[in-house]
Amino acid sequence: MTVWDRPTPPPPPVPLDREQIVAAAVALADEGGLAAVSLRKVAARLNAGPMRLYGYIATKDELLDLMVDAVYAEILPAGQPAGWRATLRVVAHGTRRTVLRHEWLADLLGGRPSLGPNGLAVAEAQLAALDGRADTDTVLRAVETVAAYVIGALRREIANLRAERATGLSERDWQRAHGPQVTRILATGRYPALARAVHDGTEVDAATSFATGLDWVLDAVAARLSG
Incomplete structure (x- = not known):
């Protein structure tokens, strides 16, 4: 050859x-x-x-x-925020931004803690920010409580985004499509509290809803820490 x-x-x-x-x-x-x-x-x-x-x-x-x-590397900023509340807020909003970039992360949050270096760094930042402000169990419950809110809120937000893509309807479009049915149901008078919420409540976007709920949870943590 x-x-x-x-x-x-x-x-x-x-x-x-x-x-x-x-x-x-x-x-x-x-x-x-x-x-x-x-x-x-x-x-x-x-x-x-x-x-x-x-x-x-x-x-x-x-x-x-x-x-x-x-992707946990995307959650924490380069510098350490000043104060426990700022730290927990930064982690929460960083988690939301990361989940919106990587929607699949919402499906994996809430299980056993991440033992990788970035996951441990996120956990360390939160615990260190609260270190010395209360006993260890209170600190752990505070971090867990904020995490539970963040995970629940993000899963709901991602579920809504997926529903929009699956149906082709935005949340506003969905409300318009189902408006007559909701009106008939509320007109029965069987759901007065729900009727007041629908008619008198203020609609806010997902980012505002997340930030507001987070502040309420942090207020509750602050009350527990000072109690």
């Missing part, structure tokens, strides 16, 4: 590292949600064989843990 007839050898494997794998997984999740993420799909995104990924990540659960910790 002449040199001109000799087949070209296959190219060397694409270089890989854990950061590349996680970045590819995050990109897939941003595009198609968690259902779009698998070791096989990540490998295809990186033009690598799936077996090569197992040298870095053994299971999909490990991959999800790494993805969560990677």
Whole structure:
């Protein structure tokens, strides 16, 4: 066989590292949600064989843990805010911004705590801001209470966004479409408190609702800390 007839050898494997794998997984999740993420799909995104990924990540659960910790890096600012209230507010709003960039994160919040370096940094910032202001159990309950509000509010917001995309109706469009039905129901008189809320309540956007609820929760924490 002449040199001109000799087949070209296959190219060397694409270089890989854990950061590349996680970045590819995050990109897939941003595009198609968690259902779009698998070791096989990540490998295809990186033009690598799936077996090569197992040298870095053994299971999909490990991959999800790494993805969560990677985006947790977006939550904290570079500097430490002054005061516990400012710190908890920064973490809460940082979490909201991060979830709006990575909607799939809402599905993974609220489980066991992240043990990655970024997740631990977020936890440390919150606990350190409250350190010395109350006993340890009170501090833990304060952080848990704020987290519970944030997670619940964000899951509701993301659910509304997904419903808008699925139906093609904004919340205002949905209200218009169902307005006659709601009017008939309220006219029965069986739901007077709900009727007052519908007729007299002020509609606010998601950001305002989140900020207002967060302030109320922080007020409750402050009352407990000073009690």
